[in-house]
Amino acid sequence: MTNFRIWTLAAALVFSSFVAIADVFRVKGCVTDSLGEAEMYATVKVFSSTDSVKPVSTGVTDDKGLFDRPLNKPGRYRLNIYSIGKTPINRYFDLSAAKPVADMGTLISSVSDNELATVEIVAAKPLVSLEVDRIGYDVQADEESKTSMLDELLRKVPMVSVDADGTIKINGSTDFKIYKNGRPNNSYSRNAKEIFKSLPANMIEKIEVITEPGAREDAEGVSAILNIVTLKNTVTKGAMGNVSLRYSTPQYIPTPNIWLQAQYDKFAISFYGGMNYSNRKASKSNSTTETVYEQTGDTLRSESENRSRNIFAYYGLEGSWEPDTVNLLTFEVGGFFSNAKGTGSSSTEMFNSAGNRLYHYSTRLKSGPSGWNDINGSVNYQRTTGIKGESIILSYRLNSESNKSESENEYTDYDMLPVPYTGINSNVRSTGMEHTFQIDWTRPFAKYHTFDIGGKYIYRDNHSKSTYEYIGYKDDFSNFKHITNIGALFADYRLNLGKFGARAGIRYEFSRLSARFLDGKEEPFASNLNDWVPNAGLIYNPNRMNSFKLSFGSRIQRPGIYYLNPAVNTSPNSTSYGNPDLESVRKNSLSLQYNLMKSRFNLGLSTSYGFSTNDIIGIQTVEGNHTTSTYANAGKMKNFNANMYMNWRPTTKTSLMVNLGANYNYVFNPHTLEKAFGWGHRIFGRVAQTLPYDINLSLWINSYLSPKGLNSKFRASWWGNGAYMGISATKNFLKEKRLSVQLNLQNPFIGKHPAYITTSWAYGYHSRNVNYLSNMTQFSVSVGYRFGKMTTSVKKVNKTIQNDDIIGGGNNGGSGGASGQTN
16 A cells, blocks of 8 residues: 555656646747638648748647647747638748747638648547447557557557456457457457557557447457558559567567558569467466365365466568459458477365365476467458449458367376376367458438448358366267358448438348267257347537537357267266357347547547346356256346547647546346346546657556456456556657657566456355466567658458357357448
């Protein structure tokens, strides 16, 4: 608590010093039209009187038409003000030590004879935008994007939080998927922690949180979509790129990243790649667990320590070819691979109710080599017609994955071992292949209406082989294959009346999952599912500053193969099996959002309510010290979320940002009459200041609390229930600020023994696990260099394939693109 008070006082002093830094020289004024109405968001540029090319200060007027621009030194300047459809305003002024402020008074704009022909538009957009189905964060409008990695920017996105271990959540939940340019990206979804730590934010245009995926997006299986949109600008010839190197403790090995983009004639291409390395010291973990069996009063205690070495790399290649104005062909190839080896040890003891030890054994663990290799690609063809906005798109997507896992568990120093074997050696190999075909037709009608109709077919083929050697007892071999076929039809309607917009859609999907045990040990099984998914939304923009949105969404989650598989898995203290009769989970939600967007102030408020009456939950029974588990569509779930996002720039060199959220969850299990309810929260706050010599200093703090679950409760042991903080300093060098250097310090006051504590319970037992964290305090240095110059990007078709429909194992899949109402 003492450290917290000291840190709070220090932060307050630092912030007060930030605000005290004032700009000595400046020019200010007010811009109105001929009727006296404020010219909002007019572009303001200040040039040296001898330079008509490069401005020394750039900004926009606020919602009252006011502007106030800082300047570094005295001299003679030229003020240029641009407003759409108006004649540019030009004024000269002088600044000196005796007259440091030039007050231009009220400047009146007049309608241009050439309308837009002579107008240059350099308007500064708000960081946050609201559409009928999503919230957008403009990464390029954030100055820190030039030197930050993507994971650092995500903390600023409304509704998004990043935990201390790098786990990303939306509205406090991990029930979402990650896409790149409107299509699923397995590299991002499965390894976001590693990739987003090393992906430069300056290659990202914006981040979208699609809170109500519609019929077109086909986001079954997720409560939201996090869509990462890469840069796209006007097309010219040239090449550019960015290379970066990041050094951080305790890895001590720099990790490189690269992003390249080029354009030649009608062909554009981009490439990105990077790697991450985690040594044994960085990955060290310790944990203790105590489980009490209520029927017998026996207590099971265990302690473990694990270390591993991990190498991870990712890559991607995109290309587009536009032979003429009506045809566009795009492709994308990407993936990742990883390799890991680890060692560990543990000690396990069972005691009776009188405290006498029933048995004891130690375990020596050796894992690896284990690896994962994922390759995915897509081809999209778009054909536009003579009707503006009409297009037909054909898409094909392939995803291939393979992984292997090997481990050796040897029981040593045992007494009264409860099983007839002295260890387990395992070797597991799995492969998966997914083919997706999709067709989309978009047709505007009568100026205000847009229809979107399409269909999709998915074929998934997954195969796994596993060998378990129970030393001194027996060997088990499993050869398992499952195939999934999905057919879908969807229709989506959008209305755009300027200030008012609406959206409604419906989707039908049929799916069949079949499984075979090629080793003949179990009977084959299959499951057929039919699902209808409706959605609707309204948006109202009374003016350019305010937006209101009301949405209803319905989505499904299909049970995956691990939930459906009836095969029985047994260990010394537990037995588990799936349920092939499970149905799709249906979840409904209603949300209301408000956005206020001004030149110096952004505010976003949102609230949502969701419920489900057939959630998949675990059904557990206990006999003695043995737990048996399966699944059923028996859960009743309700949740409420409230969020606030605020970004305020009180001065030209100071900014404040707050991203808050609170969520209430209620879960009920009618089989055991168990219920759980409680509140959770997430808090992220940041203050940034530009110091002399253009040094950007940023101080942030983050805190989160997960609500109580049906069978578990999670908390952190250190102050603020898991609060952590960081401070960074960034400086740009060279012409056009091509070289950037950033120093970053995280969690300097985390404490000696931080830990995550998980308490779990079910019918017949309760358990407490403490996972001790190491290396929470980290220091890093990032160096990035931007080279080349061009305004180009690889083009994208309007819509592409998204597959995301499964919970509980197997490949994840859905359909969609970033098509929404534009404010």
